[in-house]
Amino acid sequence: xxxxTHILTFxxxxxxxxxxxxxxxxxxxxxxxxxxxxxxxxxxxxxxxTDGSQTTDTTSVSFNKEGVPSPSHKHLAPHxxxxxxxxxxxxxxxxxxxxxxxxxxxxxxxxxxxxxGIESYLxxxxxxxxxxIGLDGNMKIGSGExxxxxxxxxxxxxxxxxxxxxxxxxxxxxxxxxDLNIMFEVHAEE
Numbered sequence: 001x002x003x004x005t006h007i008l009t010f011x012x013x014x015x016x017x018x019x020x021x022x023x024x025x026x027x028x029x030x031x032x033x034x035x036x037x038x039x040x041x042x043x044x045x046x047x048x049x050t051d052g053s054q055t056t057d058t059t060s061v062s063f064n065k066e067g068v069p070s071p072s073h074k075h076l077a078p079h080x081x082x083x084x085x086x087x088x089x090x091x092x093x094x095x096x097x098x099x100x101x102x103x104x105x106x107x108x109x110x111x112x113x114x115x116x117g118i119e120s121y122l123x124x125x126x127x128x129x130x131x132x133i134g135l136d137g138n139m140k141i142g143s144g145e146x147x148x149x150x151x152x153x154x155x156x157x158x159x160x161x162x163x164x165x166x167x168x169x170x171x172x173x174x175x176x177x178x179d180l181n182i183m184f185e186v187h188a189e190e
Contacts, residue, residue, distance in 0.1 A: 037090050038089060038179075040090075042061070042089075043060060043063075043087075044060045045060070047077070047082060052138075059074060067181070073184060073187055074186055078144075079119070080188075081141075082139050082140075083124075084121075086108065086135050088180070103126070103133045106133055106153070106179070107133060107156060108134025108151065112148050112167070117141070118139055119142045121166040123166070129158070131158045142188065144188060145185065146185070147186070149181070150181075150183070152178065153172075153174070154178070157174050158174065
């Protein structure tokens with residue numbers, strides 16, 4: 001009888017260990033940053049008078065989901081100030097409100113391939129911490145032909161030094177992921 005009791009006790013201990021080991025929780029997966037989905041991007045350049053007021057002169061470039069621009073290049077006046085408006089769409093509906101609502105997690109960067117490509121940029125829209133977003137801004141175009149890369153970063157630390165300049169080539173050091181990374185040619189010849 002003692003032998004049967006020992007076997008049953010041993011079987012019970014083994015069964016309990018197996019049950020307890022099977023009940024341990026899997027480690028939590030790392031949270032996934034939700035990226036904005038878009039299938040159409042439009043960038044509008046509205047010419048500004050020297051006093052900063054808007055003209056009716058507007059030119060635009062559009063991008064499909066693959067980032068292909070139409071037209072492939074844009075002619076802009078050199079040393080001219082433009083209001084730049086960016087519209088992102090998904091299935092025909094604007095998603096700009098999502099970018100604004102999560103403004104502390106989003107920032108556009110404007111990276112010309114030539115240093116003289118953009119003379120200045122000022123963010124007109126701000127997040128809750130008064131840091132720039134970039135759906136609306138004023139840009140002064142320089143001169144020459146250059147590629148203009150526009151990046152929308154999501155989930156970055158906007159207080160990081162690499163996020164302080166509109167044209168920071170090290171923007172990725174501030175963390176986050178690209179929601180948008182597009183490029184087109186600008187011709188601003190004198």
